[in-house]
Amino acid sequence: MTVGYVPGGFDLFHIGHLNILKEARQRCDVLVAGVATDESLLEMKGRLPVVPFQERLEIVGSLDLVDRAVADTARDKRIAWQANHFDVLFKGDDWQGTVKGLLLEQEMAEVGARVVYFPYTQRTSSSTLRRFIDGQLAAQGA
Numbered sequence: 001m002t003v004g005y006v007p008g009g010f011d012l013f014h015i016g017h018l019n020i021l022k023e024a025r026q027r028c029d030v031l032v033a034g035v036a037t038d039e040s041l042l043e044m045k046g047r048l049p050v051v052p053f054q055e056r057l058e059i060v061g062s063l064d065l066v067d068r069a070v071a072d073t074a075r076d077k078r079i080a081w082q083a084n085h086f087d088v089l090f091k092g093d094d095w096q097g098t099v100k101g102l103l104l105e106q107e108m109a110e111v112g113a114r115v116v117y118f119p120y121t122q123r124t125s126s127s128t129l130r131r132f133i134d135g136q137l138a139a140q141g142a
Contacts, residue, residue: 004028005086005113007072009036010056011049012129016092016121017060023118024090025065032084033060034072044075050130077104081111089113092120 006024010017010033025031036044038053049056053071061069072080077089089108095101096117105115 001030002028002088003030003032003084003086004088004090005032005034005077005080005084006090007034007036007077007080009041009045009049010060011041011051013051013056013059014121014124014129016124019121020090020092020118021060021063021065027090027116028088030067031065032086033063033066033069034077034080034084035060035069036072040073040075076107078107078111081108081113087113089115091115091117093117094120 004024004027006020008017008020021031021033035053035057036049038048041047041049051059057069057071060066070080070084074080080086081089089104091101091104095104101115101117108115
């Protein structure tokens, strides 16, 4: 039985989120989605999400692709592993070969898990959507 883990903010849920969850679902028996808390996103990205944590958790948890949605509270995924004991962590390939990705691979190796990368969805991201929304609000004088 292979347990997979997909960490993410899942803010402004979009096709990139859906793509990684679909890919992960095909490669494990149990899929756990780690939804970053508002506090952890503020710490990691320097800003709060648009959609509050409880709503993001409910959205992700309601997907048939996901067996369980849990709070992801820290950048260090060994903490998530301690709570969920997964075999494989899935990430977008924008992390592959980066300092963050190499650290993640090292941390997962320490607990006996591996990292599998999937193609990052270039055209749509929460950051892109946020910039678009901010631009629309600015254009409207809000």
